[in-house]
Amino acid sequence: MKKTDTGLLTTGKTPSIYTSKTKSRLLLIFGVVLALYFLSTYQTNSTPGELVIGLPNLFALLAKFFPPNLEVLVASSVVAAFSETIQMAIIATTVAAILCVPLSLLGAQNITTNKYLYGFMRFFLNVLRTIPDIVLALIFVGIFGLGVFPGILALIIFSLGILAKLISETIESVDMNPLEAMQASGAGTIQMIYYGLVPQVLPQFSSLVLYVFEINIRASVVLGLVGAGGIGLVLDQQIRLYNLPNAMAIIIGIFILVVMIEYVSNKIREAIV
Amino acid sequence: MIEFKDVSLVYPNGTQGLKDVNVTIKDGEFVVIVGLSGAGKSTFIRSINRIVTPTSGALLVDEEDILKYKGKDLRRLRTKVGMIFQNYNLVKRSNVMKNVLAGRLGHTGTFRSIVNLFSKEDRALAFESLRRVNIEEKLYNRADELSGGQQQRVSIARVLTQKPNYILADEPVASLDPPTSHQVMSYLKKINREDKITTIVNLHFIDMAMEYADRIIGMRAGEVVFDGPVSQVNEKTFEKIYGRAIREDDMRGGADLEED
Structure with a gap:
């Protein structure tokens, strides 16, 4: 055995x-x-x-943030700054979503068969994504002065780089057979894209735009730190003035906002994909 | 009328797709091209609507050499040549109606098609085409909810909506089971008879070729090795075309099942 x-x-x-x-x-x-x-x-x-060694200092500093002064959250200037942040993200995401359509088509190998055009587009998108958002904000603040406008410009360029890259990859993964059928029946390029490609990428497109919207909310907070408007600007002021309980309240507010937007956009994305 | 005159095609990688092909297909014929895979059947069919471009010779469709066509002429040629594919090539996420209307794109201006402004006649034609292949009740279903046979019928409706003079079908039944295969071939044959649309079908099943074709063209290694009416064809002919003995998997079968 x-x-x-x-x-x-x-x-x-x-x-x-x-x-x-x-x-x-x-x-x-x-x-x-x-x-x-x-x-x-x-x-x-x-x-x-x-x-x-630094740990006791950390606790000492953190203690100064508490208790958070939650009353700040209902102050009209803070509410205005919060809505400014959301509005910046909405404008920037919308503009980027529109601009990324031609860019991502030109950056997709299956649609842009011209090797050089495609290569150039890929290079351009890489350059866009290499510039950190904070650097973009500093540049635009330098050009246009402090305020919301340079912040929106920085967010547009920043999110355009991400969106165009992700969407061109979505485009590259579509089923090309229906497009071939349309070409064989005499359809033009724009018709092929509109009838054969758009229905295939639309769910992914909407989902990615919502994702970039979330990123933009978070990024716009950081941009405020360099003077590009929104709630980040108020947060920066409070920290500089050493009003740490106020700053903590704002941080909590940002946290709640981000979680809420993430929740809503997750629900929408589940519904469409 | 379609005329191949000394047509040859060499692919960029050196493969000879077509070799000195001389064939004339008259209006209203139902021609089946047979041959093993790689024999050049697809290349033959795809040359007619210039999905591929032969490298020498002349290819005449309605007395015009289409090999010189570019841009607008090419689109005009393609609007009168409909095509059916092995994998149906529907937009899976779009509904049946939208897929069928896509057959009108070549006849519709870019702007009108983008704002979904198809004329009432076009929409009526799309519905009528669906009725002819008995699938009108799936009008608003998404294409990926249909079975393979149903999807192929939708793709036939799409071609009908195009109102072509010619229909090319590239292995239309290769992904279907025997009964569905016969159903699809019957629709193609019926349309050929009723609308007088010249139809060219690629098949590798001997029994189906014999049953539906008026005329059979046999291909091997890019060359036409047989061309004649179906009455002249028997098993010996196929053995000559294929260059080997006939096997069981050269038959689709299923034709007699319904009669039993």
Whole structure:
């Protein structure tokens, strides 16, 4: 009965999961990563020890934020700043959603068959996405002065980069067969796109636009810190004036806003996809 | 009338798609092209509406050489040549009506089609086409809710809505079961008879070719190796076209099941 085994146990040969070659290679990779980590902490002087030393300071600072002064949230200037943030995100998302249509079509390999045009578009979209939103805001504030307008411009460019990239990838994954059928029946390029492509990407498109709207809300808070309007501007002022309980209330307000918008947009996205 | 005159096609990778093809297809004929996969059937069919472009020779549709066509002429040619595909090629997320109306795109201005301004006649024609293939009750269903056979009928309705003079069908039944295959072929044959639309069908099933064709063209390695009326065709002819003995999977079967 025992003899029906493969015989491995009886011959004393127990194979391991990996060959010794794989094992030593894994060990080498692990060692390199570990060495990189220690090198980085040494060079930047940020060791876990620093964290332990700084911890009491952190708690002391945090304590100054409490209790949050929630009354600030109903102050008319704060309410106005909150709605300004939402309005900035709405305008920026809408404009970006419109502008990204031609850009993402030109950046999709299956629609833009011209190699050079496609390559150029891809490069352009990469450049757009490389510029951080905060840098964009600083540039536009420099050009147009403090206010909401430069903030909206920064958000448009920032979200255009993300949207065009994601949507051109959605376009590249569509079923090209219906478009071929329309081409074979004499339809023009715009008709093919409108009848064959749009129905296939529309759910994804709406979902991505909502996602970018959420990102824009969060980004517009950060942009306020550099003077580009919205609730971020008020938050920055409160921190500079050392009104930390006020700042904490605003942070809580931002948190509630972000969670609410995320919830609503999740519900909408579930309904359409 | 469609005339192939010494038509050859070499693909960019060097594959010979067509080799010195000389064929004349008269108006109203129902022609079935047979051959193994890779024999050049698809290339033959797709040359007629210039989805692919032959590299030499002349291809005349209604006495005009279509190989020189560009832009507007090409679109005009395609509006009079309808096409049916193996995978139906419907927009799955759109409803049946919208898919069928897509057959009118070549006849409709870009702006009108984008704002969904199809004329009353076009919409009536679309519905009538659906009625002719007995699927009008699925008008507002999404295409991906239909079975394969139903989707292929919708794609036939789309071609009918196009009002073509020619219908090209590229392996229209390859993805369907035997009874549905016969149903689809019967519709194609009926339309050919009633509307006098010249129909060219690619098939690799011998029994179906024999049952529905007026004329059979056999292809191998890009060349026409047989061309004659179906009455001259027997199993020997197919063995010559295929270059091997006939096997069971060369038959679709199912034709006699309904009669039993």
